[in-house]
Amino acid sequence: MSGMHGGPAPEVKPAAPASRLVSTLAVAGAIAGLLIVTVHQWAEPRILSHQARVIAAAVDEVLQGPARTTTLYVHDGALVATPPAGLDTLKLERIWAGYDDTGRMIGYALMAGEPGFQDVINVMFGYDPATESVLGMRVLDNKETPGLGDRIVKDTAWVALFEGAGAPLVPTKPGNATGDAHEVETITGATISSRAVIGIINNRIERMRPLLERAGGMQ
Amino acid sequence: MRATTPQQDLLRGVWRENPVLVQMLGLCPALAVTNSLANGIAMGLATFFVLLGSSILVSSLRKLIPGEVRITAYILIIATFVTIVDLLLASIVPDIHKALGAFIALIVVNCIILGRQEAFSSRNSVARSALDAMGTGAGFMVALLLMSGIRELLGNGTLLGVTVMGPRFEPWIIMILPPGGFFTLGILLLVLSWRTQRTVRRPQPRRWLHQAAVQTTPTTPVGVGGER
Amino acid sequence: MTLILSAVAILGGIGLAFGVIIAVAQRRLRVWEDPRIDAVNELLPGANCGACGYAGCRAFAEATVQGVVTPAQCTVMSPDMRDDVASYLGVDAGTAVKRVARLLCAGGRDVAPYKAEYVGISSCAAAVAVGGGGKGCAWGCVGHGDCAVACTFDAIAMNEQNLPVVDIDRCTACNDCVVACPLGLFTIMPVDHHLIVQCRSLLSGDAATRVCSVACNACARCVQDAAEGLIAMRSGLAVIDYERIRLEDQRAIERCPTGAITWVDGAQFQVLTAGGVN
Amino acid sequence: MSSNGFRHGVHPPERKELTAAVPVRRMPFPEQVVLPLRQHAGKPAVPLVQRGDRVERGDKVAAADGYMSVPMHASAAGIVTGIDWVPHPDGSMVEAVHIAVERHSAQLPRPRLVPEWESLAGDDVARAVQEAGVVGLGGAAFPAHVKMAPPKDTTVEILIVNGAECEPYLTADHRVMVEYPERVHFGTRIMMRALGVGRAVIGVESNKPDAVEALRATIPSDLDISVESLTVKYPQGAEKMLIHAITGREVPSGKLPVHVGAIVQNVGTVAAIAEVFETGLPLIERIVTVTGRGVNRPSNLIVPVGTRLRDVLDFCGGLNESAAEIVFGGPMMGMVQADLDTPLTKGTTGIVVLTHEETSARATLPCIRCGRCVDACPVFLMPQQLGALAQLGRYEDMQQWNLADCMLCGSCSYVCPSNIPLSQMFALSKAALRRPKAKVA
Amino acid sequence: MNTSPTPATAPFHADTPRLELTASPHVHAPDSTVRIMWTVVISLLPIVAASVFFFGISALLIIGAAVAGALATERLTGPRNAVRDGSAVITGLLLGLILPAGMPIWMPFIGGAVAIGFGKVIFGGLGQNVFNPALVGRAFLQAAFPAAITTWPAMGGGLFDLRGDNFALPLMSGNAPDVITEATPLGLMKFEGTGTDLMSLLVGNTGGSLGETSALLILVCGAYLAWKRYLDWRVPVSIFATVALLSGVLWQIDSERYANPLFMLFSGGLVLGAVYMATDMVTSPVTRAGAWIFGAGIGALVVLIRTWGGLPEGVMYAILLMNALVPFINRFTRPRVFGTPARRNA
Amino acid sequence: MNDLLWILISAMVVNNFTLALFLGLCPFMGVSARVSTALRMGAANIFVLVLTSLAAWFLNRFVLPGAPYLRLISFIVVIASLVQIVEMTIRKVSPTLFRELGIYLPLITTNCAILGLAIFQTNRGYGLAQGLFFAVGAGLGLTLALVLMASIREQTELSIVPDLARGMGIVLIIAGTLSLAFMGFAGLFSS
Numbered sequence A: 001m002s003g004m005h006g007g008p009a010p011e012v013k014p015a016a017p018a019s020r021l022v023s024t025l026a027v028a029g030a031i032a033g034l035l036i037v038t039v040h041q042w043a044e045p046r047i048l049s050h051q052a053r054v055i056a057a058a059v060d061e062v063l064q065g066p067a068r069t070t071t072l073y074v075h076d077g078a079l080v081a082t083p084p085a086g087l088d089t090l091k092l093e094r095i096w097a098g099y100d101d102t103g104r105m106i107g108y109a110l111m112a113g114e115p116g117f118q119d120v121i122n123v124m125f126g127y128d129p130a131t132e133s134v135l136g137m138r139v140l141d142n143k144e145t146p147g148l149g150d151r152i153v154k155d156t157a158w159v160a161l162f163e164g165a166g167a168p169l170v171p172t173k174p175g176n177a178t179g180d181a182h183e184v185e186t187i188t189g190a191t192i193s194s195r196a197v198i199g200i201i202n203n204r205i206e207r208m209r210p211l212l213e214r215a216g217g218m219q
Numbered sequence B: 001m002r003a004t005t006p007q008q009d010l011l012r013g014v015w016r017e018n019p020v021l022v023q024m025l026g027l028c029p030a031l032a033v034t035n036s037l038a039n040g041i042a043m044g045l046a047t048f049f050v051l052l053g054s055s056i057l058v059s060s061l062r063k064l065i066p067g068e069v070r071i072t073a074y075i076l077i078i079a080t081f082v083t084i085v086d087l088l089l090a091s092i093v094p095d096i097h098k099a100l101g102a103f104i105a106l107i108v109v110n111c112i113i114l115g116r117q118e119a120f121s122s123r124n125s126v127a128r129s130a131l132d133a134m135g136t137g138a139g140f141m142v143a144l145l146l147m148s149g150i151r152e153l154l155g156n157g158t159l160l161g162v163t164v165m166g167p168r169f170e171p172w173i174i175m176i177l178p179p180g181g182f183f184t185l186g187i188l189l190l191v192l193s194w195r196t197q198r199t200v201r202r203p204q205p206r207r208w209l210h211q212a213a214v215q216t217t218p219t220t221p222v223g224v225g226g227e228r
Numbered sequence C: 001m002t003l004i005l006s007a008v009a010i011l012g013g014i015g016l017a018f019g020v021i022i023a024v025a026q027r028r029l030r031v032w033e034d035p036r037i038d039a040v041n042e043l044l045p046g047a048n049c050g051a052c053g054y055a056g057c058r059a060f061a062e063a064t065v066q067g068v069v070t071p072a073q074c075t076v077m078s079p080d081m082r083d084d085v086a087s088y089l090g091v092d093a094g095t096a097v098k099r100v101a102r103l104l105c106a107g108g109r110d111v112a113p114y115k116a117e118y119v120g121i122s123s124c125a126a127a128v129a130v131g132g133g134g135k136g137c138a139w140g141c142v143g144h145g146d147c148a149v150a151c152t153f154d155a156i157a158m159n160e161q162n163l164p165v166v167d168i169d170r171c172t173a174c175n176d177c178v179v180a181c182p183l184g185l186f187t188i189m190p191v192d193h194h195l196i197v198q199c200r201s202l203l204s205g206d207a208a209t210r211v212c213s214v215a216c217n218a219c220a221r222c223v224q225d226a227a228e229g230l231i232a233m234r235s236g237l238a239v240i241d242y243e244r245i246r247l248e249d250q251r252a253i254e255r256c257p258t259g260a261i262t263w264v265d266g267a268q269f270q271v272l273t274a275g276g277v278n
Numbered sequence D: 001m002s003s004n005g006f007r008h009g010v011h012p013p014e015r016k017e018l019t020a021a022v023p024v025r026r027m028p029f030p031e032q033v034v035l036p037l038r039q040h041a042g043k044p045a046v047p048l049v050q051r052g053d054r055v056e057r058g059d060k061v062a063a064a065d066g067y068m069s070v071p072m073h074a075s076a077a078g079i080v081t082g083i084d085w086v087p088h089p090d091g092s093m094v095e096a097v098h099i100a101v102e103r104h105s106a107q108l109p110r111p112r113l114v115p116e117w118e119s120l121a122g123d124d125v126a127r128a129v130q131e132a133g134v135v136g137l138g139g140a141a142f143p144a145h146v147k148m149a150p151p152k153d154t155t156v157e158i159l160i161v162n163g164a165e166c167e168p169y170l171t172a173d174h175r176v177m178v179e180y181p182e183r184v185h186f187g188t189r190i191m192m193r194a195l196g197v198g199r200a201v202i203g204v205e206s207n208k209p210d211a212v213e214a215l216r217a218t219i220p221s222d223l224d225i226s227v228e229s230l231t232v233k234y235p236q237g238a239e240k241m242l243i244h245a246i247t248g249r250e251v252p253s254g255k256l257p258v259h260v261g262a263i264v265q266n267v268g269t270v271a272a273i274a275e276v277f278e279t280g281l282p283l284i285e286r287i288v289t290v291t292g293r294g295v296n297r298p299s300n301l302i303v304p305v306g307t308r309l310r311d312v313l314d315f316c317g318g319l320n321e322s323a324a325e326i327v328f329g330g331p332m333m334g335m336v337q338a339d340l341d342t343p344l345t346k347g348t349t350g351i352v353v354l355t356h357e358e359t360s361a362r363a364t365l366p367c368i369r370c371g372r373c374v375d376a377c378p379v380f381l382m383p384q385q386l387g388a389l390a391q392l393g394r395y396e397d398m399q400q401w402n403l404a405d406c407m408l409c410g411s412c413s414y415v416c417p418s419n420i421p422l423s424q425m426f427a428l429s430k431a432a433l434r435r436p437k438a439k440v441a
Numbered sequence E: 001m002n003t004s005p006t007p008a009t010a011p012f013h014a015d016t017p018r019l020e021l022t023a024s025p026h027v028h029a030p031d032s033t034v035r036i037m038w039t040v041v042i043s044l045l046p047i048v049a050a051s052v053f054f055f056g057i058s059a060l061l062i063i064g065a066a067v068a069g070a071l072a073t074e075r076l077t078g079p080r081n082a083v084r085d086g087s088a089v090i091t092g093l094l095l096g097l098i099l100p101a102g103m104p105i106w107m108p109f110i111g112g113a114v115a116i117g118f119g120k121v122i123f124g125g126l127g128q129n130v131f132n133p134a135l136v137g138r139a140f141l142q143a144a145f146p147a148a149i150t151t152w153p154a155m156g157g158g159l160f161d162l163r164g165d166n167f168a169l170p171l172m173s174g175n176a177p178d179v180i181t182e183a184t185p186l187g188l189m190k191f192e193g194t195g196t197d198l199m200s201l202l203v204g205n206t207g208g209s210l211g212e213t214s215a216l217l218i219l220v221c222g223a224y225l226a227w228k229r230y231l232d233w234r235v236p237v238s239i240f241a242t243v244a245l246l247s248g249v250l251w252q253i254d255s256e257r258y259a260n261p262l263f264m265l266f267s268g269g270l271v272l273g274a275v276y277m278a279t280d281m282v283t284s285p286v287t288r289a290g291a292w293i294f295g296a297g298i299g300a301l302v303v304l305i306r307t308w309g310g311l312p313e314g315v316m317y318a319i320l321l322m323n324a325l326v327p328f329i330n331r332f333t334r335p336r337v338f339g340t341p342a343r344r345n346a
Numbered sequence F: 001m002n003d004l005l006w007i008l009i010s011a012m013v014v015n016n017f018t019l020a021l022f023l024g025l026c027p028f029m030g031v032s033a034r035v036s037t038a039l040r041m042g043a044a045n046i047f048v049l050v051l052t053s054l055a056a057w058f059l060n061r062f063v064l065p066g067a068p069y070l071r072l073i074s075f076i077v078v079i080a081s082l083v084q085i086v087e088m089t090i091r092k093v094s095p096t097l098f099r100e101l102g103i104y105l106p107l108i109t110t111n112c113a114i115l116g117l118a119i120f121q122t123n124r125g126y127g128l129a130q131g132l133f134f135a136v137g138a139g140l141g142l143t144l145a146l147v148l149m150a151s152i153r154e155q156t157e158l159s160i161v162p163d164l165a166r167g168m169g170i171v172l173i174i175a176g177t178l179s180l181a182f183m184g185f186a187g188l189f190s191s
């Protein structure tokens, strides 16, 4: 099954001295490391900044264009603005707080992911603990079926439903809506995915509520 | 051994020994990332680059590398190139990098690349290895273009995101789902073997029943089954 | 800077480590097989026909690599393929006498009629097992071409008289047809043997010619005409002693009343006009 | 599972009504009898006569060639016209002693002494049976004396007399049992004595009540003989099936019946043995069923061995125009005949003339894996698998699927809705495996 | 190699008819593959009629298109005369019967083509296929046009009004159906947790695909085939048994979360699938033991997918998955050969 | 749903490496002609996958925290070398076992599934236990796909496949149908 056709038969080499084997690999390895790390030096800042941009955009969106945002880190059960030194900030769980130009806090942007129809769906959403309402939602990435599941991204009307919806959200079959603020219609043909998104948000809020309340007190 | 001309080195891999369509190697990327033309092209280019780079390096170092550790050494070389490509894509075209996901990294184990090192570069001059690599890379590219073209066209009605099949076209979602990948490649192979069919005739295993019962007189019925 | 160093260190380290391990391992654990065997095997036709007398091409490859046989023993290879193998191994290609398959029956359906209709699986073996296949002459070719199917080299085609015609250029004397024929009508012999009795029927006289007009009716004229001891009459059939084939000449066939004994030069029967393996 | 049957098997239409009630008649002597030297399983006999010799009815014309062989006797008085090739029922050619039957002869056998069997030891009885040229009349034509002297290391516990006659159309055994029950019992007695077994069972399919009746009525009081009525199902008569039905034992794959302590002998054979010790006459004639819609006067006949097919047919009013195919034996396993000059042999149980409607080959379709063949095979093979392999000529693989255990009963071919000639393919595959292998793969 | 001896002279014996030589056995059972197939076709007609009764002319259009697609492909790519054996008609009919009434008819046509092309001809035509062609067609359509295939037109409406944009241009999507759609009983169960009453399931006036509806009718037709021994009753019986058992147990555990067994049995495609599709002799095991295992496997998978899976209905996938296992089942249920000690597996 | 169990099942059927994620297709196409071979290939695969999972975990934990960008190269080099060593050892220690499994090892090294596993495991931040369940699940999934394909191919080998479809064409169509069938598992235990 291999692609190894043609080419002359391998001439029978005498076994090379062990020293050569070792040195070859060691040197090769070293050189490889050198090359890679150099490129990496060049590439890393760009990559990080791009990631930052993506997240910033999402935060911006789900918080409906705050004037200012700050990043908060979850550190032993509390939200801290600056984590103790020595910890890699990228490794910590992060949430973002948004403020309007008056400096009043609009709400928090939270990230969460859980299995949807095919695989894990990652969403970013804005939440205002004061009014206990969702400010906005954006699916960061998903592997749902194109044409069905991915309506949770493409169906802007549906995404809009989350703005101002009261938490906890209540999934409703299209047409059965009673106008209650907590209701979010599911998507016909993508019921599972849409329910998953709603579920993710609810669960995340559940888990973060104590933290947020404490933080709220902190203000 | 009959030596090969440079043209052969170059052209062999493109069609007659196409790595994907003929040798059935490097199937994973060929199926996994071909759900849109853009991805196909990106993956094709990336692989091309890695293949060319490692072939040149391997062939130039072939005298230095002892046979016992050649596999490991080759892999080192290949992996280095791949990592570099990975970093470059991530920093230059992040979206495509995201779409291709892990499959950029998986170029390392793309059977084609190591296969070529083992089979060719480890034994031939830099120039010939380079030609061979270009040919094979191009062949891989051809396969990817075919696959991803067909799949995006039917699966989304677009090419490179541009609507081609008209606004009311009902996309065949299956084409961008895993089964669609298998089916597309399957059909490609069928078409190919249909073309070769007409040139070469394979000897067929004997099947008594399907060379119809002996007719001594036309009145006695022919075995219907399976006649072709 | 530390970054760079650490990277170099890590990969260098890994390389070092496995360099050592593999080096040790290779010393301890190497198992070696002559790579030329595979190479030669690649060069062989891969028909696995056994004409060379070995169990498949790879066995032959081993033999050639060990120098037990010359590449020419493989009757299937074209001359230049032979030379490839020979030159690769740096040995002499060697030579072999051309042998081909000969049919010991001339009873096409025009001269040897059928007495009943066999209807069923289109195979000589099958037909013969069912009431003898309906051929008037129980020894004669029933003409469903098992041999033609068995021949891996497309050397046999059925002619419009339902007799197999051997293309002596393609025939590699692989013996498949000999095995395939349920009536044992094929035999392998050197092309330069001209005298052949194309009949196996043990009937004699009218009994023989009644079922096949080209049958050997045991009149023994060829025995008298041929060189002393070349041909003998055994139980209703003229038998040629190929040990003495040097003595053969055309006189033997001149007075044969049925033409059962023939002087074959090249192909045995007239090139097929119709039918044929498709 | 039922004590008097076996699992799987098929139910072909019996068609026995044509001759079941027709009493056995003796056929007049033909002008010529032809005695093939190969009429039995084993080595052919060697001729003792030449052209011009005069022979009386019952004279030995060919001698047994070793143990696995039997002598042959003139079935009619006349002049030997030569030893020449004739068509054999199996389609090949065979050398045969031709005898021009004497027109006005009384056809009386030479007076001969009847062997005193009570005084003989088992082996001598067997030897006498061999001398009389008796072979199995159930179709296989296996030399009878061999079965009468089983290997020393085996013990025979039961003698099974095979009166199943499961093949459609045939009624020869049926008539024997109805008309000569005592002879059957006498033969059984001799066999039991020779084998030294205490118990004998006569197995008869329940579609022959009169036969069961007749046999039961005449069981000798001093013998442990019982008559089993068996379920009507093909191939009930097959040795293995019969033994299973009667003793509940399975003959191990590749082994002989004696390995489960049983010997199976066909009723006709048993009767023939009895005749040897009643009249002293060797086996020179047998009962044959001539039947089928293609023959004008279906009947059960006593026919001299070596009578040519055409003579028998003529005596039965010849063929009618619907006749298409002539079979020696039953339609399930019988051998089809190509030539009317073929002589009847000792193994010929019947002549069945089939019509076009019955035989006209139907189109063959691919296997649809309906599994009917699997449900039909009495030895639990997977014919559809075997068939597929056979088509590709993968005979070695077929052995993995127990091709060797296939007894070519034809049940699978019978049921296959796609009309695939499975059993024929299996016969060919077995043959192919026997052929010398010239090469690999 | 079709040259074959034609007699050159008259038969030897002028006085006898020309004799035929065929291999034994010389008699044959009456059933033939062709007869079996066409009988199944006929047994399907009542079900087709019912679907027309429920879904009006649309049903006929869909089924017709599917059959057309199947036959066309069989005719063009299949062996000569293959269409005559009727199996392609069955494929088409069954495919049509498991589609919703509202879809553009070019979809069923493609489905039929795929069913025969990829499901059958590729494998070598009649009897050679591993997967149930009709279901291959259905699975293809479901993956290709998931939206179209999960919108179920409601019952009712006149005989002649369409249940959707049946006549959308080939390859173009239909207009949003102006007729009311309704969820299938299973959809309701899965997504709303509401059941449907047994009677309407049996009679069949519920949403769903054309033939999935009237359980009773299907059972009757199936019984007829089983009686003719054209389908193996073991398969449906063991499917029903397994589903009833498993869902019964679940129901005992928590009758709130899990559907009751009767609902499981008679909703969705289970009846049609068990009776007509799992029983396709080509794609089901040849041994009796195999049939039981096969059925049990399907039953278990159906319960698994319906209860914990993403999709409301799993019969199609269950059968396809078990189809893939059939070669395996055959090899492991190989009967013990007469006179051999224990089973050997090839 | 138990986390570890979900990882296992998801890797095995829902996101089957071969049929849903397109990993390890070369061996899937190449070594699926006979059931016996497929089983051995599967076994060898499970072995290497577990080995990989361990190696990856070790590297991530102890070697690479400082230099994530060296992951890829370190993974593949380590895995390939490990496999090559294992291969040589088996070949020496037990020739029979080598004939049974060993010959597949080199092929497996070239197999995306292995590296894929390492990478996914890293990206999803699996711990040791999770990693092992993931590896086993993936291995079982590969084996399942291989064996199914093999048994089907053995079956189709017996029938009269049209000349066109001989060889790989039909294998791919079968694979496609299989992955269609596996879509039935989509969303299993996720909602």
Ligand SMILES: Cc1cc2nc3c(=O)[nH]c(=O)nc-3n(C[C@H](O)[C@H](O)[C@H](O)COP(=O)(O)O)c2cc1C
Pocket: A117, A118, A144, A145, A146, A148, A149, A150, A187, A188, A189, A190, A191, A192, A193, A194, E142, E143, E144, E146, E150, E183, E187, E191, E310, E311, E312, F183
């Ligand atoms: C190929 C295929 C892919 C699917 N993909 C999704 C999906 O990504 N997300 C989803 O919620 N449902 C998906 N489904 C599930 C069906 O659409 C399911 O019927 C639907 O979610 C139920 O919603 P409904 O009750 O509005 O019909 C898919 C179904 C199929 C056949």
Ligand SMILES: Cc1cc2nc3c(=O)[nH]c(=O)nc-3n(C[C@H](O)[C@H](O)[C@H](O)COP(=O)(O)O)c2cc1C
Pocket: A001, A002, A003, A004, B025, B068, B071, B075, B108, B109, B110, B111, B112, B113, B114, B115, B116, B118, F080, F084, F087, F106, F107, F109, F110, F111
């Ligand atoms: C990343 C990688 C890719 C490989 N690709 C191929 C390939 O395409 N074809 C092949 O036959 N072997 C391939 N191999 C396997 C090696 O070629 C195999 O180890 C070699 O043929 C035997 O080397 P050894 O005898 O020194 O162990 C690959 C191995 C690795 C590690």
Ligand SMILES: Cc1cc2nc3c(=O)[nH]c(=O)nc-3n(C[C@H](O)[C@H](O)[C@H](O)COP(=O)(O)O)c2cc1C
Pocket: D135, D136, D137, D138, D139, D140, D141, D142, D162, D163, D164, D165, D166, D167, D235, D236, D237, D238, D239, D240, D264, D265, D266, D267, D269, D270, D333, D407, D408, D409
């Ligand atoms: C399929 C099959 C069916 C047979 N049917 C019968 C039968 O009906 N009657 C019979 O006597 N022998 C039948 N035989 C032959 C018996 O197996 C056994 O050879 C015979 O009864 C032994 O008795 P014999 O040697 O005296 O003929 C059959 C054999 C086979 C293989």
Ligand SMILES: Cc1cc2nc3c(=O)[nH]c(=O)nc-3n(C[C@H](O)[C@H](O)[C@H](O)CO)c2cc1C
Pocket: E036, E037, E040, E087, E088, E090, E091, E092, E094, E120, E125, E126, E127, E128, E129, E132, E133, E134, E135, E225, E230, E231, E276, E277, E278, E279, E280, E281, E282, E283
């Ligand atoms: C009882 C029975 C059920 C069948 N079911 C199907 C089926 O579900 N799908 C199908 O395509 N063909 C079916 N067929 C027809 C035929 O078997 C099928 O087309 C074969 O798979 C073609 O090789 C069935 C045939 C019978 C006798």
Ligand code: SF4
Pocket: C100, C101, C150, C151, C152, C153, C154, C155, C156, C166, C170, C171, C172, C173, C174, C175, C176, C177, C178
């Ligand atoms: S099969 Fe016969 S004819 Fe064909 S090559 Fe072999 S020997 Fe010659």
Ligand code: SF4
Pocket: C103, C124, C140, C141, C142, C143, C144, C145, C146, C147, C148, C164, C180, C181, C182, C183, C184, C185, C186
């Ligand atoms: S020579 Fe033999 S095998 Fe060939 S056609 Fe004649 S009988 Fe058949």
Ligand code: SF4
Pocket: D366, D367, D368, D369, D370, D371, D372, D373, D374, D383, D384, D387, D415, D416, D417, D418, D419, D420, D422, E286
């Ligand atoms: S009976 Fe015929 S069609 Fe049915 S499985 Fe057996 S061989 Fe196939």
Ligand code: SF4
Pocket: D376, D377, D378, D379, D380, D381, D383, D405, D406, D407, D408, D409, D410, D411, D412, D413, D422, D423, D426
């Ligand atoms: S012929 Fe062989 S395979 Fe067929 S039923 Fe009889 S024993 Fe079974």
Ligand code: FES
Pocket: B025, B026, B027, B028, B029, B109, B110, B111, F023, F024, F025, F026, F027, F110, F111, F112, F113
């Ligand atoms: S490319 Fe994935 S295994 Fe070959």
